[in-house]
Amino acid sequence: MRVLDISVPISPELPVWPGDPPVELVRIANIAEGANANVSRLACGVHVGTHVDAPVHFVEGAASIESLPLDRLIGRAYVVEFSEVDVIDDKAFDSADLPAEVHRLLIKTQNSAFWSESPNSFREDFIAIDARGAQWLTDRGVQTVGVDYLSVAPFGDSRPTHTILLQAGVVIIEGLNLAGVDPGWYSLYCLPLKLVGSDGAPARAVLLKEE
Amino acid sequence: MRVLDISVPISPELPVWPGDPPVELVRIANIAEGANANVSRLACGVHVGTHVDAPVHFVEGAASIESLPLDRLIGRAYVVEFSEVDVIDDKAFDSADLPAEVHRLLIKTQNSAFWSESPNSFREDFIAIDARGAQWLTDRGVQTVGVDYLSVAPFGDSRPTHTILLQAGVVIIEGLNLAGVDPGWYSLYCLPLKLVGSDGAPARAVLLKEE
Numbered sequence: 094m095r096v097l098d099i100s101v102p103i104s105p106e107l108p109v110w111p112g113d114p115p116v117e118l119v120r121i122a123n124i125a126e127g128a129n130a131n132v133s134r135l136a137c138g139v140h141v142g143t144h145v146d147a148p149v150h151f152v153e154g155a156a157s158i159e160s161l162p163l164d165r166l167i168g169r170a171y172v173v174e175f176s177e178v179d180v181i182d183d184k185a186f187d188s189a190d191l192p193a194e195v196h197r198l199l200i201k202t203q204n205s206a207f208w209s210e211s212p213n214s215f216r217e218d219f220i221a222i223d224a225r226g227a228q229w230l231t232d233r234g235v236q237t238v239g240v241d242y243l244s245v246a247p248f249g250d251s252r253p254t255h256t257i258l259l260q261a262g263v264v265i266i267e268g269l270n271l272a273g274v275d276p277g278w279y280s281l282y283c284l285p286l287k288l289v290g291s292d293g294a295p296a297r298a299v300l301l302k303e304e
Numbered sequence: 305m306r307v308l309d310i311s312v313p314i315s316p317e318l319p320v321w322p323g324d325p326p327v328e329l330v331r332i333a334n335i336a337e338g339a340n341a342n343v344s345r346l347a348c349g350v351h352v353g354t355h356v357d358a359p360v361h362f363v364e365g366a367a368s369i370e371s372l373p374l375d376r377l378i379g380r381a382y383v384v385e386f387s388e389v390d391v392i393d394d395k396a397f398d399s400a401d402l403p404a405e406v407h408r409l410l411i412k413t414q415n416s417a418f419w420s421e422s423p424n425s426f427r428e429d430f431i432a433i434d435a436r437g438a439q440w441l442t443d444r445g446v447q448t449v450g451v452d453y454l455s456v457a458p459f460g461d462s463r464p465t466h467t468i469l470l471q472a473g474v475v476i477i478e479g480l481n482l483a484g485v486d487p488g489w490y491s492l493y494c495l496p497l498k499l500v501g502s503d504g505a506p507a508r509a510v511l512l513k514e515e
Contacts, residue, residue, distance in 0.1 A: 094379075096374045096375055096378060098498070102498050102499075102500045103497055103498055103499050103500060104499075104500035104501070113343065114332070114345050117347075118499055118500070118501070118502060120503075121325070124362075124364050125364065129463065130361050130362050130462065130463075130466070130503070131360055131361055131362070131364075131503040132324065132349060132350070132361070132504075133349070133499075133503050133504070134325050134347070134349050134350065135346070135347065135349075135350050135499060135502075135506075136345070136346065136347035137345070137346060137347075138343060138345050138346075139329075139343070139344045139345065139346050143498075150342055150343070151341050151342070153335050153336065159313055163307045163309060163510060164307055167307060167493070167510070167512075251340060255341070282378070282493050282495065284493065284507075284508035284509070285508060286314055286346075286497070286506055286507075287309070287312070287353075288313075288315075288329055288344075289313045289314060289315035289329070290315070290329070291344050291346075292331075292341070292342040292344050293343075293344070295497055296508070297495035297496060297498060297507070297508070299374060299495065
């Protein structure tokens with residue numbers, strides 16, 4: 094079984110959503126200075142890097158991250174690649190020829206290349222799913238959608254896509270790095286931190302492929 | 305396939321190792337106050353709740369968390385229960401009658417009941433593995449060991465156990481909640497955040513059991 098790590102590394106250099114807190118990762122105890130152990134402290138927004146959105150991120154009073162059913166984030170998943178579209182709408186999905194039985198869908202685009210830019214700054218021009226695309230997903234019965242930049246929705250128009258998906262109970266994974274992942278079927282394991290009452294949580298996500 | 309969540313919930317009420325930073329989880333943007341979305345910020349020590357230790361936690365210059373091989377944290381794992389010992393030493397392991405082929409071992413003790421105490425304060429009297437127990441594990445070829453409180457080593461004597469295990473390349477998972485998990489074989493998926501250069505990382509861990 095081959096393990097493909099589709100998570101982005103979390104460090105102060107990682108771009109974050111404009112207005113979100115930057116990543117702080119600081120050593121607060123050092124063996125070299127006489128401490129018993131090396132110990133670090135992390136501070137970040139909960140939508141940092143590879144992460145999962147909870148319904149309450151956009152829907153007031155809705156479920157928070159620790160109550161998401163983990164089977165939405167564990168199991169057979171299909172990776173589709175969109176290489177020639179500026180926005181992922183209903184027509185893009187119609188043309189993608191997805192297998193009928195897709196419940197967990199990960200979408201690979203040119204965004205994945207953004208993660209390897211150096212220096213790495215936030216990009217507003219990422220490819221995302223518009224409201225018609227979100228409606229297509231819910232109509233089709235997709236239960237989990239993963240994207241390869243920091244929002245499932247186009248920059249400057251985040252609310253329609255998020256609310257359509259979250260109100261329909263679709264679990265949203267953002268910030269995946271799918272560079273080097275070929276389209277096709279995999280086993281997905283995306284495990285967000287169990288943050289009580291939170292609107293989202295950073296996650297580690299892997300794809301397993303039988304060899 | 306049944307999913308057993310063996311992670312502890314992360315909140316400001318969660319006990320942390322003495323001297324480690326408390327958990328902060330604060331809403332910093334609110335739809336109710338005119339924000340586009342609800343957004344929270346997390347701050348915590350990297351050894352909070354269910355987490356994985358990196359070798360550099362106790363061994364100066366050793367590997368940090370993002371370089372751990374994920375196959376140590378993914379795959380067949382055996383849960384053993386110790387209900388009658390005060391410390392887990394070589395004799396305790398000798399008596400446990402472990403299957404020969406155990407590479408990933410999770411240890412259930414009375415510690416797991418600590419997580420449901422209310423209010424929940426740090427307990428110094430948790431059951432842990434002493435230096436002879438650690439040596440037994442490395443001699444036996446165990447590659448991953450998971451425990452159900454905040455340290456693999458007894459309180460006040462953390463260095464011997466940690467260094468024996470970490471120098472031998474054994475991956476340490478701490479802070480599991482194994483209440484309600486029967487001893488036996490499972491598929492383990494323990495995914496720590498990919499924190500660059502860190503001495504540890506919080507993780508979400510699940511056991512899968514075929515039904």
